Amino acid sequence: MKMKTIALAVILNLVGLITAAQSPYAHDRxxxxxxxxxxxxxxxxxxxxxxxxxxxxxxxxxxxxxxxxxxxxxxxxxxxxxxxxxxxxxxxxxxxxxxxxxxxxxxxxxxxxxxxxxxxxxxxxxxxxxxxxxxxxxxxxxxxxxxxxxxxxxxxxxxxxxxxxxxxxxxxxxxxxxxxxxxxxxxxxxxxxxxxxxxxxxxxxxxxxxxxxxxxxxxxxxxxxxxxxxxxxxxxxxxxxxxxxxxxxxxxxxxxxxxxxxxxxxxxxxxxxxxxxxxxxxxxxxxxxxxxxxxxxxxxxxxxxxxxxxxxxxxxxxxxxxxxxxxxxxxxxxxxENAVTNINAKSGLSALNDTASTQVIALNAVNTNQKSHGRIAVRSIGLADLVEQIFTSLQPNISYTLALSRSDKAPFSSDYQINTFDTDANGKYMGQSTGLVKTINSVDSQSFRHVILTDTKTGNVVLSDQL
The missing domain is CATH 2.130.10.10 (YVTN repeat-like/Quinoprotein amine dehydrogenase)
Structure with missing residues (x-):
């Protein structure tokens, strides 16, 4: 029985190799x-x-x-x-x-x-x-x-x-x-x-x-x-x-x-x-x-x-x-195309070690008549987070503040400022900042409920997340 099992395993491996070799993309990367x-x-x-x-x-x-x-x-x-x-x-x-x-x-x-x-x-x-x-x-x-x-x-x-x-x-x-x-x-x-x-x-x-x-x-x-x-x-x-x-x-x-x-x-x-x-x-x-x-x-x-x-x-x-x-x-x-001769070679490669998944948060206009939109990606970098940001269709050449709020619902308070920026002539901003500093076993760090964008001058909330 053991010999039959080994023989079957060998056959399956050969079939797998033949199938891979027959793929039109097997030598591509x-x-x-x-x-x-x-x-x-x-x-x-x-x-x-x-x-x-x-x-x-x-x-x-x-x-x-x-x-x-x-x-x-x-x-x-x-x-x-x-x-x-x-x-x-x-x-x-x-x-x-x-x-x-x-x-x-x-x-x-x-x-x-x-x-x-x-x-x-x-x-x-x-x-x-x-x-x-x-x-x-x-x-x-x-x-x-x-x-x-x-x-x-x-x-x-x-x-x-x-x-x-x-x-x-x-x-x-x-x-x-x-x-x-x-x-x-x-x-x-x-x-x-x-x-x-x-x-x-x-x-x-x-x-x-x-x-x-x-x-x-x-x-x-x-x-x-x-x-x-x-x-x-x-x-x-x-x-x-x-x-x-x-x-x-x-x-x-x-x-x-x-x-x-x-x-x-x-x-x-x-x-x-x-x-x-x-x-x-x-x-x-x-x-x-x-x-x-x-x-x-x-x-x-x-x-x-x-x-x-x-x-x-x-x-x-x-x-x-x-x-x-x-x-x-x-x-x-x-x-x-045709990047490799040996389709099974993996020399020089390391396993993916980015264990912490990136959190992507969308922010939409509080005023539904506006087309303003934002998206942030939060990546863990040790004791802090890297916050990458893209905002579009905002007012041109205006200062805005990205913040966290402890409020469960509107009106949202601005309780932790992540970044303040100025939009360009087209009402766009792309950038990144570090923040959201983590404290081990901190209950307070878990108390934020929403991500908001405010007009820095007036304090009015322009965008909020959909969490």
């Missing part, structure tokens, strides 16, 4: 750059399971020591299938880390200028162009040498680079300047500047055949679409508050533009053939940020910045098919 845990999460799209984490540093706030040597604010990502290399940008430590997708091992860390944002491989994978957003240039890294070889001057605050498929031109958006710079990749010179609708563009992407380039405007909730043939703006679409990332994919043989709208927890889908008419909206989890489709156009993966999750969307049905817990505060996300 999905990666996210996690800004609070300072890790890269690795997901297997054939099973939609987290394989583990690549640790690049310690979780926030352990990065604040003067002796800290790890990476901080892990954020930007890009993958080269030819080299099987993942490029990871850490904003806070000015680093570009090159990682082997076969082994999950760090190959080299290259330090560049202040506050880099996103890396982009040239189509031939010979170079990586890194947008150094804290300055006014692109850092060009030679992949073979694993070293910076040139700096290309561009408009202040470059957000990201996207190449035409032939690699001849680089389109560079800016996070501080309302323009796109077109750079000749052979001469490293700007050949044209295109004015755009707003100065804050963190993300830019080229369609598969290169006829369109789309860029997001996070500050105004829009997407600009550029016709590469005329090198001019073809269309500007209003997409919604906190428009984060944009991508393209052929879905059922139609070219679709895919956009994450963080302030509304939406994935919006636009048909390029219908003059970019919106055709679908998918309700996504808390604060969708990075996104990337599978190569066959059947799946889309979306990182949820506040939920610490990745969601897989079936692009054929526009339905969420899986939700995967990952590291804290995912930013960029990439789908890496």
């Amino acid at each position: 999905v990666y996210t750059g996690n800004q609070v845990s300072n890790t890269v999460s690795v997901v297997d799209p054939s099973t939609n399971k987290l394989l583990g984490e690549i640790k690049l540093g310690k979780p926030y706030p352990n990065v604040l020591s003067p002796l800290y040597k790890g990476q901080a604010l892990v954020h930007g990502l890009r993958y080269s299938q030819e080299k099987k290399i993942l490029a990871v940008v850490s904003i806070g430590s000015n680093a570009v880390t090159l990682i082997s997708t076969e082994t999950n091992q760090i190959l080299k860390t290259i330090y560049v200028g202040r506050s880099p944002h996103e890396p982009t491989f040239t189509p031939d994978s010979k170079q990586i162009w890194v947008s150094v957003r804290g300055e006014a240039y692109i850092s060009v890294i030679d992949v073979e040498k694993m070293a910076e070889i040139r700096r290309v001057p561009v408009a202040d605050g470059p957000g990201m680079v996207s190449f035409t498929p032939d690699g001849k031109l680089a389109y560079i958006c800016s996070s501080f300047t309302p323009e796109v710079d077109i750079v000749d990749a052979a001469t490293y010179t700007i050949v044209k500047k295109i004015p755009v609708t707003s100065p804050f563009s963190p993300n830019i992407f080229t369609s598969p055949k290169g006829e369109w380039i789309a860029m997001t405007h996070k500050d105004t909730g829009k997407v600009t679409i550029i016709n590469t043939a005329s090198q001019s703006v073809a269309k500007v679409i209003t997409t919604g508050a906190i428009t984060n990332h944009v991508s393209f994919s052929y879905v059922k043989n139609k070219l679709m533009m895919l956009v994450t709208v963080g302030g509304e927890n939406k994935l919006r889908v636009f048909d390029a053939a219908q003059d970019f008419k919106q055709t679908d909206t998918v309700n996504i989890g808390a604060l969708p940020h990075g996104l990337w489709p599978s190569t066959d156009g059947k799946l889309l993966y979306v990182g949820l910045e506040f939920a610490d999750q990745v969601q897989a969307v079936d692009l054929q049905t526009m339905k969420i098919i899986s939700t995967i817990q990952i590291g804290q505060s995912p930013q960029a996300l990439v789908y890496a």
Whole structure:
């Protein structure tokens, strides 16, 4: 009987291996750059399971020591299938880390200028162009040498680079300047500047055949679409508050533009053939940020910045098919085709150790006639909490106070102030603060009933939670 049991176990294992090998996604991987845990999460799209984490540093706030040597604010990502290399940008430590997708091992860390944002491989994978957003240039890294070889001057605050498929031109958006710079990749010179609708563009992407380039405007909730043939703006679409990332994919043989709208927890889908008419909206989890489709156009993966999750969307049905817990505060996300040869290899990966789940709290307008809205994510960081905040459709250039209230119902008292901030010209605010200091066995710390937002000047409650 024992021999039969062993034989059956061997057969089942072989069947499992064969099934995994037959999956069209078994050799692919999905990666996210996690800004609070300072890790890269690795997901297997054939099973939609987290394989583990690549640790690049310690979780926030352990990065604040003067002796800290790890990476901080892990954020930007890009993958080269030819080299099987993942490029990871850490904003806070000015680093570009090159990682082997076969082994999950760090190959080299290259330090560049202040506050880099996103890396982009040239189509031939010979170079990586890194947008150094804290300055006014692109850092060009030679992949073979694993070293910076040139700096290309561009408009202040470059957000990201996207190449035409032939690699001849680089389109560079800016996070501080309302323009796109077109750079000749052979001469490293700007050949044209295109004015755009707003100065804050963190993300830019080229369609598969290169006829369109789309860029997001996070500050105004829009997407600009550029016709590469005329090198001019073809269309500007209003997409919604906190428009984060944009991508393209052929879905059922139609070219679709895919956009994450963080302030509304939406994935919006636009048909390029219908003059970019919106055709679908998918309700996504808390604060969708990075996104990337599978190569066959059947799946889309979306990182949820506040939920610490990745969601897989079936692009054929526009339905969420899986939700995967990952590291804290995912930013960029990439789908890496043929990233590994050995589909069972897990070397270099650590288990997810973010044991405390993030609490996401929505705040809605007290006056139902107003569209004001807020969302906070509360993350445990030892004896305190990190409170990340997004507010939209408030009054512009007004001071507000986020607070806790002990009141069970309205009118709410403001009993513990978390943060005071000023909205921008569009009535938005994005930021973070620490607070909610915990005291062991403290009954008092459990007595708060609601989260509220008040007008700092008048003290009137503008938003309240739905707890």
